[in-house]
Amino acid sequence: MTSQIALFNDACALVFKLLYERFPIPCELDLRDVGFFRRHDISDEGENLRRVLYSTLEFLRDEGFILFAYYSDTPTYGIKNARLTAKGLSKLQRIPDGIKPNAKPLIAQLIDATSSIGQNASTAATSEAVKRILGMVFGV
Numbered sequence: 001m002t003s004q005i006a007l008f009n010d011a012c013a014l015v016f017k018l019l020y021e022r023f024p025i026p027c028e029l030d031l032r033d034v035g036f037f038r039r040h041d042i043s044d045e046g047e048n049l050r051r052v053l054y055s056t057l058e059f060l061r062d063e064g065f066i067l068f069a070y071y072s073d074t075p076t077y078g079i080k081n082a083r084l085t086a087k088g089l090s091k092l093q094r095i096p097d098g099i100k101p102n103a104k105p106l107i108a109q110l111i112d113a114t115s116s117i118g119q120n121a122s123t124a125a126t127s128e129a130v131k132r133i134l135g136m137v138f139g140v
Contacts (some may be wrong), residue, residue, distance in 0.1 A: 016084075017111055023089060092137060
């Protein structure tokens with residue numbers, strides 16, 4: 001079983017990638033179709049993945065990295081007006097200190113590292129790369 005923090009990292013990477021690709025236009029997302037969990041998976045693991053994705057979205061919104069609204073007063077599968085904030089965008093476009101001037105911005109590194117998320121189980125190397133890149137995004 002994958003740790004909660006590893007699932008959080010994967011969810012962050014997926015959300016950042018989706019919203020970066022659509023920036024600056026706010027978008028609508030059906031969370032069942034973003035590739036983090038299988039639409040009809042009613043197992044405990046599938047339910048856990050849904051909770052992690054929702055909690056990750058709430059965390060990123062509470063910390064000021066993204067904006068979005070649910071379609072109703074209670075969380076639903078659909079979110080609207082989702083986009084990166086200036087804070088989220090600037091963190092993703094930042095090139096980390098101490099690396100070569102021609103290095104890729106964090107979002108490009110994140111996209112490269114997460115190409116298998118949602119398709120296959122993440123490898124230890126992918127998980128470690130995502131964790132390292134998100135550490136730079138969050139400033140930890």
